[in-house]
Amino acid sequence: MKLSLNKSYIVFNLIGWLLLFTATLAGPKIFLSEEVLANERVLYYWLETVACAVLAFTLSFIISIFIDDKINFNNNWKRITWKIFIIFSIVQALYTLFIWPILDFVQECTKYESDVVMGLVGKIYNVFYFATLFVIWLFVFLTIKIFHQLKTVQLKKLQLETNLKESQLNTLKGQINPHFMFNSLNNIRGLMLEDVDKARNMLTSLSETLRYSLTKSDVNSISLEDELEMVENYIAISKIQFENRLQFETHIDQESLSKQIPPMIIQMLIENALKHGISNLKNGGIVSLSTTIKGTQLQIEVINSGTLQKSKNSTQLGLKNIKKRLALLYGEAATFNLRENKNQVVATIKIPLI
Known part of the structure; x- marks a missing residue:
């Protein structure tokens, strides 16, 4: 929303002119006067103040709309300064043109007869008086305008960053299902000629796993307990392939579920x-x-028998996916580490507790 049409700014602008x-005007004339003022004179001073404030508010409102529509603060500041100077001069002319007829009307309404006749010098002084007040208003308005524009730019930047993150996360999620399906379907293909019943059971488990992954593809977080159900299903699929070569153990902190x-x-x-550890061991492993x-973090650790070895044909898609998703979701607050320790590969993820 443009600053000139912001309700809070409009109220602030009107109150500001009234106070100025x-x-x-009214304050010094009424409260600093040493004589007792007639009622019509007091009324005139107040109406004079209100009339000047309303006219100033109207002109400043029109000018603020013009600045919002026509002046881009990202452009050359020299050109902006000239535009503001021209607007300033036009406002002075408009104020001088309208203020005296308005004050004459106010004087007639209050039936106040002033002993002082405003001459040319007084009117010229009045122009400088209003110019000073308008300079104050212009400074305040431009300050708020620049702050408002910076805030809008920051908000748009945050929205773009959020949209980019969502897009990147969706891309990474899209890599999971094909990557997982490719490996599972290869395993099923190998079983088809050996054991049809096992292949059928594996297809059933795969179907349940895919249903889970598809229903969770539109969220960025789930409970650990739900994830463990999916893992158990995946292990059931894998045991059909690895048989007795695969041993699976869990040590779950109940508070982490x-x-x-x-x-x-x-x-x-x-x-x-399984792919880079157990499958490379003749006798399998654990x-x-x-x-x-631990403190303010949830630690997830997967340990498998084997050693760290990089295959030339490996794209390491899974590990890259994990690192990128953690970085997008948690920034530097989450970590992923992969290391070898005494013929075991240890993968550790630390996620901040939200």
Whole structure:
């Protein structure tokens, strides 16, 4: 919304003009006068103040709309200064043109007869008087205008950053399902000729897993408990392939079950442990999942038998996905670490508790 049409600014502008003219017109004439003033004279001073304030408010409102519509503060400041100077001069002319007929009308309404006749010198002084007040208003308005514009730019920037984050997260989420399906369908294809029943069971588990991933694709966080249900289903699929070569253990802190985590992030850790760890071991190995709460962070740790080794054919899509999603959702408050320790690969995620 433009500043000139902002309700709070309009009220502030009107009250500001009333206070300015009260402090310079009615206030000194009424409260600093040493003589007792007639009622019609007091009434005239107040109406004079209100009339000057309303005229000033009207002119400033029109000018503020013009500045909002026609002046871009991102342009050359020299050109902006000239435009404001021209507007300032026009306002002085308009004020001088309208103020005296208005004050004559006010004087007639109050039946106040002044002993002082306003001459040319007095009217010229009045122009400088109003110019001073208008300079004060212009300074205040431009200050608020620039602050309002900076705030609007910052808000738009935040909205763009938020939209960009959402777009990036949606892209990363879109990588999960194809990546997971590719590996699972390859496993099913290998089972089709060996054991049809196992292949059918694997398809059923895969269907449940995909249903979960699709229903959670439009959210950025789910409870750890919901994620664990999906992990158990994924392990059931994997055990059909690895049989006795895969042992899976869990050590879950019960207090962590209600905590929020990015969907399918544990599944990707497990998948990475199986693909790059257990599958490379002739006798298989152990995959251990543990969750603990440490201070203000939730720690998720997946340990698998094996060693850290980079395959030339590996794109490391899963690990890159995890790092990017954590960075987008939590910034530097979340960490992901992958290390080798005594023939074991340890993947650790730390997420701030929200």
